[in-house]
Amino acid sequence: MNPQRLTVNCSMLFTDLPLLRRPQAARDAGFDAVEFWWPFDDAVPADREVDEFVSAIDDAGVRLTHLNLAAGDLAAGERGLLSHPPRTREFVESIDVAVGIGARLRTVGFNALYGNRMAGLDVAEQDSLAVDNLAVAARAAATIGAQILLEPLSALPDYPLRLADDALAVSDAVRREHRIDNVALLADLYHLSTNGDDLDHVLSRHTGRIGHVQIADAPGRGEPGTGTMDFARHLDTLDEAGYPRWISLEYRQTLADPIAWLAAFTNGAH
């Protein structure tokens, strides 16, 4: 694993600190790069909030590799606005904010969570809206050379992307209908493994379509080594397949030292 391609998810790690102090904590732990879920309460935050977020990352001397687009109220179970007709305006307005942040912090990927199925709404209507909204987001991301990412998630019965193939099919639809090719798979190995996907197949056969990888062990979503996943094998598969992009540490801290496991994979360097 290339230690220079590691990024730390500061929405899941360093959560004992206020959000704006986490980039510095990542830097102090030896990382050059961080990522966040949407860090604001609203889809369109005040300029002051955006500036404070950008400064916290800049001042820490790290870059923001990835950012989740506004995804609704996660604590209430929402997971994305992409396919929600009443939220489209909010989603589209948040894209400008996200891309503006990305332009300042060298962001290469924006994770657009798909959104749960909505009771009473036609599935085809939700899917068609998602493809159109993805095209808008992908065009905006392309202005700074970034990708839009689609992430299968586990444990949410109403969230329709569960396997890598589900996300790839949506990416295919965006390409077919809008001739846009910067919508890629976010392979979160924890979610894919929990959903029973074939990680060997996904990582070796779809390498070129993976825009980003996130890792956490399953079960539990803790540090690699705290569950039953074979990280040595999965990370080797990615290396052998020539995966060139970032890998994110996106897990909950359950051990006294949440990054001790890394030394065995990076010869002590990160």
Ligand SMILES: O=C(O)C(=O)CO
């Ligand atoms: O909601 C989650 O579990 C995520 O991984 C969001 O990116």
